[in-house]
Amino acid sequence: MxxxxxxxxxxxxxxxxxxxxxxxxxxxxxxxxxxxxxxxxxxxxxxxxxxxxxxxxxxxxxxxxxxxxxxxxxxxxxxxxxxxxxxxxxxxxxCPNVRLAQQKAAQAAADGYFPVIVGEKNHPEVKSILKWAGKNAICVECIKDISYVPRRERYGVIIQTTFELQKFNDILQALQEQRPGEYRVERTICLATAQRQQAAVKLAAESDAVIVIGGRNSANTRHLFELVQQHCRQAYHIETASELSSDMLRGCNKIGITAGASTPDRLIKEAILVMENMDFESMLNESMEVEVYPGKVVTGTVIQLDKDGVYVSFGY
Ligand code: SF4
CATH class of the missing domain: 3.40.50.11270 (Rossmann fold)
Incomplete structure (x- = not known):
């Protein structure tokens, strides 16, 4: 593997x-x-x-x-x-990038542009940008939302830093068609997000299965997972290595791992370790029969120790 x-x-x-x-x-x-x-x-x-x-x-x-x-x-x-x-x-x-989006939104409003924030309505970052943009600002999350945008002569468009670029481009095109006028577009999408998305797509295209690690409440992790699903048939979103099982990866030779921008390195390393052990386990199962049952005393090696627990390998 x-x-x-x-x-x-x-x-x-x-x-x-x-x-x-x-x-x-x-x-x-x-x-x-x-x-x-x-x-x-x-x-x-x-x-x-x-x-x-x-x-x-x-x-x-x-x-x-x-x-x-x-x-x-x-x-x-x-x-x-x-x-x-x-x-x-x-x-x-x-984050300085979020601060920049807030400043751009406030500036757009001050310069007489109607602020349109493209992003997820319930995301805290979008809520904070909306507050800096003033009480007239509106959030557009999908093309359907454009019908709520009032007709104005000038629009100032700001993007949630973690929004998917392609989705933004589609919304912007539809917005400009349905609400013609003068546009000031602030491309405040964060480079870190774009890099993670591009790397995930590349990895998905060359993998038999992809594991996306990150909080289920993390918007950028969910975006990564959606993207990966489009390019790899076997994609899984997990929060910790404890959710991994050998069934998930059965028959897969190339496994890709990616993680959201709020996933600590420790969780990525743990997932790799667990998968490497799975690989070792399947090789062992092929070459020898190990009988394990509750209560059996085995000799093992502690391979990792941290605050959350201990990983013990006993060759099974
Ligand atoms: S993804 Fe990270 S670096 Fe980019 S804006 Fe959000 S917090 Fe900042």
Missing amino acids: EIKVAEHCGFCYGVKRAVALAQKAATDRVQGATLGPLIHNPQLIAELASNGIACKDSLEQFAPGETVIFRSHGEGPETYAQAEKQGLTILDAT
């Missing part, structure tokens, strides 16, 4: 920065929490919480003097004002 990891996958620059900031706060024993989950990865959120940086849902849950960590998706201007009013210290992990 050949296992190949996509050229670009896992933590992007913005996520790395946000996680480093939160981990430093934990090390410095800062009294604080993140406002909403720092990134879309439940395993990392649990790890941070166990190190003292929990996740709170609203500013009302913070006591005066505490530190609030804003996540990489960014916040609207009123959240900054509210935090200051409550006497909170702000640790701002907003």
Whole structure:
């Protein structure tokens, strides 16, 4: 079995920065929490919480003097004002690319363009961009939504940084046809996302099966999975290596691995390790018969040890 990891996958620059900031706060024993989950990865959120940086849902849950960590998706201007009013210290992990999209949206509105944000309505990043774009701004998630866009002379279009490029191009073309006018298009899609998507497609095309690792609540992981499915018949989305089984990969020689921008390296390494052991296991099964049953005493080797558990290989 050949296992190949996509050229670009896992933590992007913005996520790395946000996680480093939160981990430093934990090390410095800062009294604080993140406002909403720092990134879309439940395993990392649990790890941070166990190190003292929990996740709170609203500013009302913070006591005066505490530190609030804003996540990489960014916040609207009123959240900054509210935090200051409550006497909170702000640790701002907003990704610089998201900050740029927020600024472009605010500028478009200030220059008299009607702001149209192309992205997922419920994504926190899109919500934050909409807030900077002012109360008239509208979000368009699919071509159908264009019917809600009012007719104006000038439109300022901003993209959610993690939106799929092809989907955006289709929406933009339909928008310009259905709402003719002057357009200022800010291509704020993030290079990290495009690179991950291109690498995933390339890998899918040359693999018998592809494993996409990442939180099920992560938009960019779900996009990767959708793309991979279009190019490889056997595609699986998992959060951790514990979801892998040899049945999933039976008969596959070339296995591709990719991961969303909020997936820690540790989870990718664990998946590789588990698959390598599966390969070893199938070779062993072919050459010898091993009888294993509950209660049997076996001799094994500890091959990995971390906070979540221990991997023991006993050649089965
Ligand atoms: S995907 Fe891009 S925009 Fe989003 S956090 Fe990562 S680097 Fe920033």
